[in-house]
Amino acid sequence: MFVLVNLKTYPCDPVAVAEAVRDVNEDTDARVAVAPQATHIERVAETGAETWAQHVDPIEHGSNTGHTIAESVADAGAIGTLINHSEQRRKLADIDGAVQAAQRADLETVVCANNPAQIGAAAALGPDAVAVEPPALIGTGTPVSQADPDIVEDAVEAAENVDSDVSVLCGAGISTGDDVVAAGDLGAEGVLLASGVAKADDPQAALEDLVEPL
Numbered sequence: 462m463f464v465l466v467n468l469k470t471y472p473c474d475p476v477a478v479a480e481a482v483r484d485v486n487e488d489t490d491a492r493v494a495v496a497p498q499a500t501h502i503e504r505v506a507e508t509g510a511e512t513w514a515q516h517v518d519p520i521e522h523g524s525n526t527g528h529t530i531a532e533s534v535a536d537a538g539a540i541g542t543l544i545n546h547s548e549q550r551r552k553l554a555d556i557d558g559a560v561q562a563a564q565r566a567d568l569e570t571v572v573c574a575n576n577p578a579q580i581g582a583a584a585a586l587g588p589d590a591v592a593v594e595p596p597a598l599i600g601t602g603t604p605v606s607q608a609d610p611d612i613v614e615d616a617v618e619a620a621e622n623v624d625s626d627v628s629v630l631c632g633a634g635i636s637t638g639d640d641v642v643a644a645g646d647l648g649a650e651g652v653l654l655a656s657g658v659a660k661a662d663d664p665q666a667a668l669e670d671l672v673e674p675l
């Protein structure tokens with residue numbers, strides 16, 4: 462299972478969480494990675510933790526003030542990027558452009574979507590993975606894998622129908638090892654989570670709990 466921890470803009474110490482991600486990753490068969498804010502990517506990557514960007518824009522080098530270019534996050538040490546997170550939604554053409562920009566920079570891609578229909582559209586763009594996240598459950602602590610199992614199974618089927626090479630992650634409310642196991646039982650190959658680790662009093666303990674059954 463792939464466990465991707467998005468730090469969003471939570472006021473946690475990104476380096477401390479990254480060190481926990483690195484250490485937990487070394488002791489589990491799961492793949493554990495962290496997506497800090499863009500300005501923290503370099504410091505986080507220097508810990509040795511697998512580091513992802515939270516977003517890249519569909520742009521090339523040039524006059525794009527305030528945008529995030531894929532090559533820069535790759536230069537800073539990211540090996541992958543989220544695209545179209547529920548809190549950073551884009552039009553389909555821009556999602557397509559961002560996937561192409563990321564691939565140009567040799568970044569892995571996870572395109573997020575709200576529901577199975579959008580997952581099918583996202584899978585058609587050729588990312589490495591898609592992540593289904595019902596917005597109403599994000600940040601609630603109510604795990605999608607247990608509260609809305611149908612959306613996960615339907616997302617897996619939607620992606621499979623379009624491109625069986627595209628992995629499916631699920632996210633929203635995931636915070637325990639049981640939630641991750643439930644996601645795997647529904648066909649997901651990974652989970653995308655944030656508050657369960659970023660807001661935990663002890664992020665390392667939270668991570669250890671997440672991967673303990675894997």
Ligand SMILES: O=C[C@H](O)COP(=O)(O)O
Nearest residue numbers: 467600633634654655656
């Ligand atoms: O990127 C992570 C997702 O939006 C899930 O957030 P959450 O784990 O706080 O519900």
